[in-house]
Amino acid sequence: MRVFLLILLSAIVLLKLTFIQPALAAQTSNAAQIFNNNCAACHIGGGNILISQKTLKKEALSQYLENYNSDSIQAIIYQVQNGKNAMPAFKSKLSTQEILEVASYVFQKAEQGW
Incomplete structure (x- = not known):
């Protein structure tokens, strides 16, 4: 049930980011702020200061996120929630909504080439 809700929320946020221009600025602003506050220390500009080949570029x-091509946002959500190797897990630090927003932001920026 929880996975279904995350997928549903992912789809809603992706639709908002893709099709609703006025909401795009507010969503991106909030998502960018979450990213800047929690991720940018290691992933500034979509890079990676610890492991240079593991960037946030598409x-x-x-290459390194399971299911990225078939379910990109869900793969990013999983990584943000659970972390891996040097990346910490954020499931106890960020709300489900914040994780969804930052995952959508990372996906959008990756698609745009950062």
Whole structure:
């Protein structure tokens, strides 16, 4: 049930980010702020200061995130929630909504080439 809700929320946020221009600025602003407050220390500009090849660029994400191409936002959500190796888990620090927003932001920025 929880996975279904995350997928549903992912789809809603993606639709909002894709099709509703006035909401885009507010969503992006909030998501950008979440990213800047929690992720940018290691992933400034979509890079990675710890492991240079594990960036947030589309090509890198598709190589090291399971299911990136088939379910991109869900793969990013999983990574943010659970972390891996040097990346900490954020499921106890960020709300489900914040994780969804930052995952959508990362996906959108990766698609745009950062």
